[in-house]
Amino acid sequence: MSELAITVIGPDRPGIVADVAEALAEVxxxxxxxxxTRLRGHFAMTLICVGPSGPEAEAALAPVVADGPLVATVRQVGAEASSTPFGEPYLMAVHGADRLGIVSALTRVLAEAGGNVTDLTTRLxxxxxxxxxEVELPPGTAESLADRLSEVAVGLDVEVTLRRADSDLL
Incomplete structure (x- = not known):
């Protein structure tokens, strides 16, 4: 069994998810x-699947991308090293006027504290x-990290909050 990382990007249209899922299910x-997600009219999908070889998945997706606007990539990946989170789950929310460097500055603060971004969404x-x-933070770092994020946020003229997330029940 192969484990594959697949991306599909291109202009959005109805049926992309169904087309990709059906093509992969067939193999x-x-x-x-x-x-x-849809980003300003562009569709973006990333998925991990188990089953076919990379060439089989690429062949299955060929008809989906044949007309040109969609691009699919298939890459062999190894098994996940660990499904156990290394830290404590937190949610970071930021809002304010748009300006260059918001994501880079705040994620750098997280990284320097040993935090790991597990999901990130932005919207203008x-x-x-x-x-x-969604971030995982080393135990005991949230309070000092929240202070540091607030300091950086002032310089960016944005507001930031960091709060503990409920653990997934799944």
Whole structure:
């Protein structure tokens, strides 16, 4: 059994998810993890599947991308090293006027504290920039990290909150 990382990107249209999922199911690919979104009219999907070889998955996706606007990549990946989180789950929310460097500055603060970003979404809605991130933090670092994030946020003219996340019940 192969474990594959697959990406599909291109202009959004109805049916992309169904087309990709059907093509992969036909070659026995079990979708284990996935994320899909639309970004300003562009579709983006990343998924991990188990089953076919890379060439089999590429061949299955060929008809989906044949007309040109979609691009798919298939890459062999190794098994996940550990599914156990290394730290404590937190949510970081940022909002304020859009400006260059918000993501880089705040994620650098997280990285320097040993934090790991596990999911991140940004949106620009008019003049308002919003960033939502799920992060894992080393035990005992949240309070000092929240202070450091607030210091950096002042220089960026944004507001940031960091709060403990409820653990997944799944």
């Amino acid at each position: 026995g690919a079990n979708l284990t993890d996935s994320t899909m 809605t008019g003049p308002l920039y919003v960033l939502l991130a």
